[in-house]
Structure formats: structure tokens, C-alpha cells
Amino acid sequence: MTAQENTSTSAPSNQRVIKKYPNRRLYDTATSTYITLAEVKQLVMERENIVVKDAKTGDDLTRSIFMQIILEEEAGGAPMFTEPMLANIIRFYGHTMQGHMGSFIEKNVQMFTDFQGKMAEQGGGVDAWAKMLQMPNPMVSASYTEQMQKMQEQMQKQTEQMMGMFGIKR
Incomplete structure (x- = not known):
């Protein structure tokens, strides 16, 4: 990856850009290395301002990656959300009060x-x-x-x- 590619993102300069490639690998443009989902979680824990972009389309995938981290954490043994709470959240989708x-x-x-x-x-x-x-x-x-x-x-x-x-x- 060239320096030109590193700077040609639409993210503000204070955001750390992570690119997601079709092979599901995540590339940290700040360190020029591939990173794992656990490392993305660590960046979030360290309060890094990150944005995850699709390497091909440039689409923002940040929410999707964050949801994936939450899903893995929830499956990891000590869930934060109860089933009734999740059911109630689901019920708000499509409802006038969703926002x-x-x-x-x-x-x-x-x-x-x-x-x-x-x-x-x-x-x-x-x-x-x-x-x-x-x-x-x-x-x-x-x-x-x-x-x-x-x-x-x-x-x-x-x-x-x-x-x-x-x-x-x-």
C-alpha cells in the first residue's frame, strides 16, 4: 500500500482507518499491518477513534464490525444482554419510536x-x-x-x- 492510498480516505484525519478486504481481513492503515477483530476491540477499549471501510467500495462498515465484536463478546460466556432485553430491542425495529x-x-x-x-x-x-x-x-x-x-x-x-x-x- 502506498502513502497515496493511505491518505485517500474520506475519514477525518483524527480517525484511524481500518480497511476490510473481501477475504475478511482487516488492514490497519496507521500501522500498515493486518489486524484481528480482537485487536480492533482493543483499539475501541483504548478509545481510539476508528472507522472501518470496505477496501473496494469505501462503504463504512464500522457499525457492522462493532456488532460483530459485541456478538462475539455475548457468545463468550458472560453476556451483558438478557434474552428479554434483546427481544424488546428487536421489537423497536420498524416501530415509530425506533429512533x-x-x-x-x-x-x-x-x-x-x-x-x-x-x-x-x-x-x-x-x-x-x-x-x-x-x-x-x-x-x-x-x-x-x-x-x-x-x-x-x-x-x-x-x-x-x-x-x-x-x-x-x-
Whole structure:
């Protein structure tokens, strides 16, 4: 691959471009090497801003690759999503609220991520979740419980508002 090919993508310069070839191989244009799906996952974990492009057509395949990573993680032993949750998500496809459901999930995951970030800051950058689970201090446990309860109440309120738009009451 030439330097010209490396720079001839439509992705912004701050994005790391991964090209997917017809033989299903993934090529990291930043390192000029083929990488595995596990390595793409690691880039995501490291908060790299990546985009996956079809090497032939230039189509954006990022969502497809991310879904493939999630599928492998879900099949790997400790799934994050329950069957009822997945069934409910499927039910929103084609529904008038489909777009709202996506932004609802995104906002709640962002809220959870922000909370996790705050906990990590308070914990000196150490994995705050593991640290808090190991500490017997009742003040820490009370603080953690209170913050988690607030987050749960906010998520429940947002869910009830969204369900209210469907005319569903609990």
C-alpha cells in the first residue's frame, strides 16, 4: 500500500482507518499491518477513534464490525444482554419510536459511563468499581449505593416517560 492510498480516505484525519478486504481481513492503515477483530476491540477499549471501510467500495462498515465484536463478546460466556432485553430491542425495529429508542439507550449508557468516570476520578484513577467492591467501609458503600440509586431512579423516570409516549403505564 502506498502513502497515496493511505491518505485517500474520506475519514477525518483524527480517525484511524481500518480497511476490510473481501477475504475478511482487516488492514490497519496507521500501522500498515493486518489486524484481528480482537485487536480492533482493543483499539475501541483504548478509545481510539476508528472507522472501518470496505477496501473496494469505501462503504463504512464500522457499525457492522462493532456488532460483530459485541456478538462475539455475548457468545463468550458472560453476556451483558438478557434474552428479554434483546427481544424488546428487536421489537423497536420498524416501530415509530425506533429512533428514540436508540438515543434513549445511548443517553443512558453515556450517563453510566460518566458515572463510572467520576468514580474512577474519586478513586485516583484506579478501577473504581473493583476498588469499591473490595472495600468494607460503610461510608463508601452508602455513597456508592446512594449514587447508584439516583442513577437508577433517573433511568426509570426516563423509561417511564418514553413508555408514556406509547400510552403504556406501569
